[in-house]
Amino acid sequence: MTTAEFIREYRERDIRQLALQANRFPDVDMPYALDQIQGWQIARRKLPKWAACDGVIFPPHLSMEQCSSEPTAQYKLNLAMEWASRVGHASRMTDLTGGFGVDFSFTSCAFAAATYVERNEQLCHIVEHNLPLLGLNNATVVCADAVEYLSTVEPQTMLFLDPARRDEHGAKTVMLADCTPDVVQLLPKLLEKSRFTMLKLSPMLDWHKAVDDLQGTVREVHIVSVGGECKELLLVLSTVVESELKVYCADLSTASDTSSLFVYTPGSSATVANSTFKIQHSTFLHEPNASIMKAGCFDELAAAYGVSPVSRNSHLFLSDEPVEDFPGRSFVVERVTTMNKGELRKALAGIEKANIATRNFPLTVAELRKRLKIKDGGDVYIFATTTAEGEHLLLISRKYR
Missing domain, CATH: 3.30.2130 (VC0802-like)
Structure with a gap:
């Protein structure tokens, strides 16, 4: 039995049990097979369209756990399309922190050409293999450091960044300045090189402070939840569009559509006093x-x-x-x-x-x-x-x- 055959036949099995049976399959690259089976099992829950696509290669466990789900990736595609329409430009985008490429595979569909940038060579090879299988033929894969690449890239319609939220010891970070790359330091270059920039940040981040740190360039804040759990904080930055800051509170269903959306302008005059409402039966x-x-x-x-x-x-x-x-x-x-x-x-x-x-x-x-x-x-x-x-x-x- 080949490794590919093993993966297809046993992908619904418990990987711990499979690991114990490794001696039964001497021709199978067991570490790789277990990675792929575990990745497919996560994708079946988070990325059903990817799981249904034969031949897709999945990365190590941490990248799978950290990647976007289909509903949140679809939300970002809708947001990218809306903003491309607002700026009257949908020619090209660059994802400077490509990762496993889930967000890129969705948002790139809004543009005529798209570039995936990632400094991890292994992830670049995986994404280069997967993109054609997913029907994406407008994409270029570049293995490079985000900051270095940004200094040379031509002006884009959209730049996308999902800064790494772990320090050198692997501990999670939530402060904007503690993420890699440091978006605050890159801000002038991001604004110079794009009509708008989309940032994906930790849902634990204080969005008020992030807006302050980004010096009046944030036009929209999107707080995105799935299944009752806050998953992502998205900020849209632009100096091309001048508008009041708006906050979008989106709660998504697993069917990738917006179940509920509440939009408001911070600092509005809404004032509500303490309730004197009588709580009783049928309230x-x-x-x-x-x-x-x-x-x-x-x-x-x-x-x-x-x-x-x-x-x-x-x-x-x-x-x-x-x-x-x-x-x-x-x-x-x-x-x-x-x-x-x-x-x-x-x-x-x-x-x-x-x-x-x-x-x-x-x-x-x-x-x-x-x-x-x-x-x-x-x-x-x-x-x-x-x-x-x-x-x-x-x-x-x-x-x-």
């Missing part, structure tokens, strides 16, 4: 998605959707009527209780399992679950929070949508 409870939580745009959200905050620090919202397009999850409150033992016993009667969340509450989820003696799971959702008047409440709810 609708709304929990913003991960992108909005990251953005921190709670006053703007409340003003846009006509909902009332439980309190300034709860990040939970209430309404008398359903809000069909609310960007997040919505629930119907079935019972409300204080932490009084008698009230708790009555409110929790018949509930053996529940999903518990604490927001602006003195106990952790683990501490509260232990006190309530309720197992995890089921279709009941308990939100523990503190009202504007300082009262600790449990909102016992079920999903509305």
